[in-house]
Amino acid sequence: MSAIQPILEASHLNVVYPLPGGEVPAVKDFSIEIGEREFVGLVGESGSGKSTAALALMGLVRSPGKIVSGEVRFRGESVLTKSDDELRSIRGNEIGLIVQNSRAALNPLLRVGDQIANVYRAHHRVGKKDALQRAVESLGAVGIPDPKRRANAYPHQLSGGMAQRILIAMATVNEPKLLIADEPTTGLDVTVQAQFLDALQSKVRDTRSAVVFVTHDLGIVAHYCDRVAVMYRGQVIEEATVEDLFARPKHAYTQRLIASSEDRRTAFNRIARTAANE
Amino acid sequence: MVEDGLGMPWKYVFRRLGIALVQLAAISVGVFFLMRALPADPVGHLVGFNASPEAIAHTRHFLHLDRSQWDQLAIYLGLDTSSGPGLIQGNLGSSWTTGTTIAEEVRTYLPITLELITYSFFVAVLVAVPIGLAAALKPRGPLSRVVFVYSLFAGAQPEFWWGLTFIFLFYVKLHLAPAPLGILNPLAQAPRTVTGMVTIDSLIAGNMSTFFEAASHLMLPVLTLAFVLSGPIIKMVRQNVLKTLQSDYMMYARSLGLSQFRIATYTLKNSLAPCLTLIGILYGYMLGGAVLIEQVFSLGGLGQYAVRSVLTFDFPAIQGIVLVTTTGSLLILLSSDVVHALIDPRIAR
Amino acid sequence: MLNQVSVPADAPEAEFALTGTQAVPATVAGRAMRLVRVLLKDPLLVCGVLIVAVSLLLVVLGPWMAPYDAQLPTRDVSQAPPALSDVPSLILQSLQGKLHHPVHWFGTDSTGLDVFSRVLVAPRVDVVVGLAATALSLFLGTLLGLFAGYFGTRSAESIIRISDVFQSFPIFILAMILVVLTGRNVIDIIVTLACLYTPIYLRLTCSQVVSQVGRTYVEAARAVGNREIVIALKHVLPNSLTPALIQASVTIGWAILFTAGLTFLGAGVRPPTPEWGGMIAASANYLVLGEWWPSVFPGIAISVTVFGYAIIGNVLEARFRQ
DSSP states (O other): OOOSSOSEEEEEEEEEEEETTEEEEEEEEEEEEEOTTOEEEEEOOTTSSHHHHHHHTTTOOOTTOEEEEEEEEETTEESTTSOHHHHTTTBTTTEEEEOSOHHHHSOTTSOHHHHHHHHHHTTSOOOHHHHHHHHHHHHHHTTOSSHHHHTTOOGGGSOHHHHHHHHHHHHHTTOOSEEEEESTTTTSOHHHHHHHHHHHHHHHHHHTOEEEEEESOHHHHHHHOSEEEEEETTEEEEEEEHHHHHHSOOSHHHHHHHHHHHHHHHHHHHHHHHHHHO | OOOSOOOOOHHHHHHHHHHHHHHHHHHHHHHHHHHHHSSOOHHHHHHOTTOOHHHHHHHHHHTTTTSOHHHHHHHHHTOOGGGOOOGGGTOOOBOTTTOSBHHHHHHHHHHHHHHHHHHHHHHHHHHHHHHHHHHHHSTTSHHHHHHHHHHHHHHTOOHHHHHHHHIIIIIIISOOSOOSSOSSOTTSOOOOOSSSOHHHHHHHTTOHHHHHHHHHHHHHHHHHHHHHHHHHHHHHHHHHHHHHHTSHHHHHHHHTTOOHHHHHHHHHHHHHHHHHHHHHHHHHHHHHHTHHHHHHHTOOOHHHHHHHHHHTTOHHHHHHHHHHHHHHHHHHHHHHHHHHHHHOTTTTO | OOOOOOSOOSOOOOSOOOTTSSOOOSSHHHHHHHHHHHHTTOHHHHHHHHHHHHHHHHHHHHHHHOSSOTTSOOSOOSOOOOOGGGHHHHHHHHHHTOOSSOOOTTOBOTTOOBHHHHHHHTHHHHHHHHHHHHHHHHHHHHHHHHHHHHSOHHHHHHHHHHHHHHHHSOHHHHHHHHHHHHTOOHHHHHHHHHHHHHHHHHHHHHHHHHHHHTSHHHHHHHHHTOOHHHIIIIIIHHHHOHHHHHHHHHHHHHHHHHHHHHHHHTOSSOTTSOOHHHHHHHHGGGGTTTOOHHHHHHHHHHHHHHHHHHHHHHHHHHHHOO
16 A cells, blocks of 8 residues: 655644744644555644644645744655745645635635636636536535535535535545545534545545545544554654554553543444445 | 525515615604604794794794694695695605705705715725725735724814815815815806716716816815725725635635636625625715715705705705605615625525 | 724734633733733824823813913914924923913914814813713613613514614714704704614624523523523623724714714804814815914814724724624
């Protein structure tokens, strides 16, 4: 499963937030390698820096944060030294992003189909009609029923789970080689979560993409990920394959994390299997 | 739940029209009774305070002021068959001071006010939107700060004083503007009345010299009004653009690699839509609020007419002005809300 | 007068809210002190506070600070203000008590009234109307808004509808009608403006209350056994006041502009009461003759004062909008 050269390499990434009281380090000395087609989980509690790290892999950081040092190489090319303009051809095209709050991530004044079409047109020279056609196809590919009608909907007309799946369509319409998913299932019901994750899994298998999946839910990690990195207070404290991590957790924090989610994990797996069978 | 088109929100429009009619009726009737309830005596103003008791009684009877308030209302509405047509038949009555019909007076004065306000809004929006936009694009820069302070300052100004100051500066000292004696030189020939707006009418008549004459007389009043209006408009544009630029969907759009052009269209559409409601409110407010500028520049608009009517206790004129300005205001508010609803699918569905 | 207080303005704070970077003072006094210190770092806000302070000072001490009686004409008619180059020496001389009669710092108008004294005394009308009208409408509006929002959605909706009527109406004309027809006293102006501004506070408070009523602390207060009216007044009201209080400063400015404008038109307070707008109206005709000082100085006074109140209202809103 691991490739000869990793599709993404981050080394010694540091992100800080300058606040009135002083600089707060959100991500400390973050390093990771993502191989092609690997499904890597990034786990930690709230405030561990996992979201910040994941976004930084694309060169994105929420204002007023700053990436102060470190390197990120995507397919051998340095990401952090490029300007926003130069990165535009990569973002949405070779690296896709799925965020947590789907309703907030969608433009409230535009139809969903048009928004997906715009992402397609941003990276391909096609007309509006063709792009919309492609958007409808991508909606169908993530398992949204009646995609042509759904494409005419506005974001506020959609349920949370539907909107989240639309984000998958939007992020993958250009078939990126790397998908970064920042807590996309947090806030969804467990059954909806399972639907979303299955759609995501089948989509990334089709497009043969790697995934960096940020979550605090170890159950999801156990079920879907190949490798896991555990973060605590901005640093990666443990990194292993999923089997190794759950069987032989080395760090005390990891052990505690696993212990606290054991019950949830069994419940989740049970429900996930039931949902898959429906 | 999914709609096919973003068409006219007819249900919303009709509902608002219905409410507007009720509001209009409430205000008109309210003002009607209010005027008669207040301790103001119109008769004294008309015949003089030293007139004979017979003259006073005669006038009171002639103006129906000796009847009960409900009777007076009935007469005004035209429900009383013995006293001629009323509001329901389309008759607004006649002025107690000049004798002309209210309809005619409104037809003369309203277009001038509309002319003044519309040009002022045009200029204000033309100036305010780019400035607010520029300030929002660099929110921590010096331009943004200056623009913020300016918007607060402009919106806090006494426009009548600025009008006078501009007159002093541009007319008295610099001789750049014409005398503030109205929209046209008193000696000039007014164009044939089509709309009542002098600039439009002179264009329709092909009379370019009158057009420029009227335009030059409108220069300073429009400048003054646009200056004051620019304050709140810049403030609102800047706020909305900032809010849009920092919103999650804009960040997400950027992270998906949308072009600068696309980002720009998203920004404009999403931030200007909410400004429409404010502009509607301001315009409605200005229908009555432009009176100070009209007075300073002697433009002869509805505001001046209103002041005259109020000061002379000319009840029918006041009534007519209230009716006209409220209707205008309600229509403007409705229009701006409808346009907003056409752009934003979350409203009115 | 057209500044509206609405959507958050400046750039937001960092979303990344790690605690432990700044200790939060425990007492109310401590938090208040920190608030004041933070606010005073903003030069714009400092200007606004100074302006408002001066206006309040003039309301109280205006007549005593004025060198002349504001309503008594002097012998010097249409006298221009002193040249700028003379001002420092004049200040020195007046402090040393060497002058026979006080300097006409702003000159005199065509009837001989000292402009400076009248400008100093006018806040007793302009600013007082602003403060009183705002206080009254704030009081009424928030109480009505509280009850409308707290005691039922049906009553809330109908009250909102009624106050909406005022939004569609050309306020200026209605106010003019009320003031003129009731007799053009200061009290009439205050009451009229209070009636016109109450719906604003009503709507602001009502929507705040409606959003607070769903919160857990209200449920908790009920569970403990408090009476509804106690919950409404003691718990919900203090948490719903913020937008209304922020709007108050802006409303004061509006009221001052309105009073000045109305008097300018001849529909406000009657002469010879010193009032900024009235002073401008009385001397407007003399502008063409080159006599600028009786109109310019009162205008500057209005401009600066309303600006000061607008600053406070808007800067507070930019900082505290949640």
